[in-house]
Amino acid sequence: MNLFNHWKRDFPASLVVFFVALPLCLGVALASGAPPFAGLIAGLVGxxxxxxxxxxxxxxxxxxxxxxxxxxxxxxxxxxxxLFLTSVILAGIIQILLGIFRAGVIGYYFPSAVIKGMLSAIGIMIFIQQIPLAFGFTGNVNTDRIDLSGLHNHITPGAILITGISLSILLIWDGILAKRNKIFKLVPGPLIAVIIGILIYVTMGTSGFFALEASQLVNVPIPKDVSSFFGQFTLPDFSSLTNGSVYVTAFTIAIVASLETLLSVEATDKLDPQKRQTPTNRELIVQGIGNSVSGLIGGIPVTQVVVRSSANVMSGAMTKLSAILHGFLILLSIVAIPRLLNLIPQAVLASVLLVIGYKLANPKSFVQMYKLGKAQFIPFIVTVVGIVATDLLKGIVVGLTVGLIVVLLKSYYNSHHMLIKEYKGKKNLFHINFAEEVTFINKGPIMKELDALKKNSFLELDFRKTKVLDYDILEYLDEFSIKAKNNNINVKLIAERETLDNPESFRKYFGHQVFHLEH
Known part of the structure; x- marks a missing residue:
């Protein structure tokens, strides 16, 4: 696919991703204890x-x-x-090696319910995290015991006004205008919301009732000249390569960043309307290259990110041109228009993310997962609660664990199927069909069925579909054959020689009872 075939959709999407990514780059860097510019470096490299x-x-x-x-x-x-930057470079090299050794397949082993739960949880977290910015909360608010009469002391009227107008623009733009005229599809609603937000701040937000504080605006570093701009780039320290802590940090970053990337790839591919598949091994190699370059010029680690990727999808992107353009927009903004960017109220960006968060955690998706049954809904909802209550990786681990338990329980009960029928005058004839794979996990329900058989019964054990029969099952059937003889239970074994690896092994374990081997 030509990179510019869908530029009419990719360019508007890149603007949305840019406005989403810019505050996230700065916020992640500050929260990580790194220079704010390090987040912008990672953003443009990514x-x-x-x-x-x-x-x-x-x-x-x-x-x-x-x-x-x-x-x-x-x-x-x-x-x-x-010294940390050195670890980032080494982490990138480790990721490259993981990709070369084809570790990207790990992402395929995460259940669909867990991935969907991750998307919904991220949507909920995005939505919740934007509420303070949307209302312009100031100071410390006691969330356990809020005095509603004094709540107005913690909110900013200007932020609420901008949030209300921005949300109205976004909803009307996508829900009504874009459906009526093609021109509204070419110009993204978030861009209009940003322009209107800046105008409101410039005309009403600098003083008076609707005034905004400096902390409620985007804060991009402003270099004084060319030398001060390049002075924001930090070089790594290679003098302590013998320090073991550097390698421990590098390995930790590589594993966590790779896992987060693979999960994001899996989630993003599910959101893709065209259902294209990302080559995961190549993605690990590319992410490794990105981390090595980011660390080399002073940036924090990068991964593929669900928030930005989902914003990209929701905005109608078709090709990687959107992601590339958003990187150039970050570069252009910090070089050419940092002062203009610093006029953007955070309430506008919060409005964009509120819409994205709602789309990711749409209540309809919860209803759909519930209708799919317990096997899908339980891992889904556990993942959602786990991520919201703890963090991304812990929530995914909990969801994956529950998903595995559900699979094991399903396998536990699906090892066999018993039929009760009358055949040639034999009234108490029980016929058990065994699954393709019968392991020690299935021993419990099989024992329950066979131990409940009454005396003078007729039993057919049908192994014609079975490919794998665990030793534990054979051992129990050998024990059961003694009980069958004592209770006058006539047992017939049905198995095809080409079905099992060694059907004659049955005779070794069933020597106490006469069995008929059919094939």
Whole structure:
């Protein structure tokens, strides 16, 4: 697919992703204890370099919130940001090796319910996190015991006004105007919301009742000249490569960043309307290249990020051009228009993310998962609650664990099927069909069925579909054959020689009872 075939859709989408990514780049860097400019470096590397090399058509990479705690602790433990950058470069090299050794298949082993739960949880978290920005909360609000009579002391009327107008623009633009005229599809609603937000701030928000504080605006570093701009780039410290902590940090970043990328790839591919598949091994290699370059010029680690990728999809992106352009927009903004960007109220960006969060955590998706049954809904809802209550990785681990338990329980009960029928005058004839694979997990329900048989019964054990029969099952059937003889239970074994690896092994375990081997 030509990179510019769908530029009419990719360019508007890149603007939306840019407005979403810009505050996230700054916020993640600050939360990680890194210089704010380090987040912007990671954003443009993730957009331009990773976006160009990636095999994903709609995935967007940049600094990830999932690595905040790791980065914060690593910088403190290593003692310097420059030494931390060395770990980022080494982490990139490890990721490249993981891709070369085809570790990307790990992402395929996560159940669909867990991935969908992750998307919904991220949507809920995005929505909740934007509420303070949308209302312009100031000071410390006691969330456990809020005095409603004094709540107005913690909110900013100007932020509420901008949020209300921005949400109205976004909803009307996509829900009504874009459906009536093609021109509204070419111009993204978030761009209009940003322009209107700036105008409101300039005309009403600098003083008076609707005034906004400096902390309620975007804050991009403003270089005084060319030298001060390049002075914001930090070089890594290679003098302590013998320090074992550097390698421990590198390995930790590589594993967590790779896992977060693979999960994001899996989730983003599910959102893709065209259902294109991202080559995961290539993605690990590309992410590794991105991290090595980011660390080399002073940036924090990058991963493919669900928030930016989902914003990209929701905005109608078709190719990787959108991700690349968003990286160039970050570069252009910090070079050419940092002062203009610093006029954007955070309430506008919060409005964009509120809409995205609602789309990801749409109540309809919860209803759909519930209708799919317990096997899908339980891992889904556990993942949602786990991520919201703890963090991304812990929630996914909990959801995956529950998903595995559900699979094991399903296998536990689906090892066999018993039929009760009358055949040739035999009234108590029980026929049991066994599954293709019968393991020790299935021993319990099989024992329950056979131990409940009455005396003088007729039993057929049908293994014609069985490919794998665990030793534990054979051992129990051997024990049961003694009980069958004592209770006058006539047992007939039905198995095909080509079905089992060694059907004659039955005779070894069933020597106490006469069985008929059919084939």
């Amino acid at each position: 957009g331009i370099l990773v976006g160009y090399l990636s095999g994903s058509s709609i995935g967007v990479s940049g600094p990830a919130a999932g690595l905040v705690v790791i980065v914060l602790n690593a910088i403190a433990d290593l003692g310097s940001y420059e």
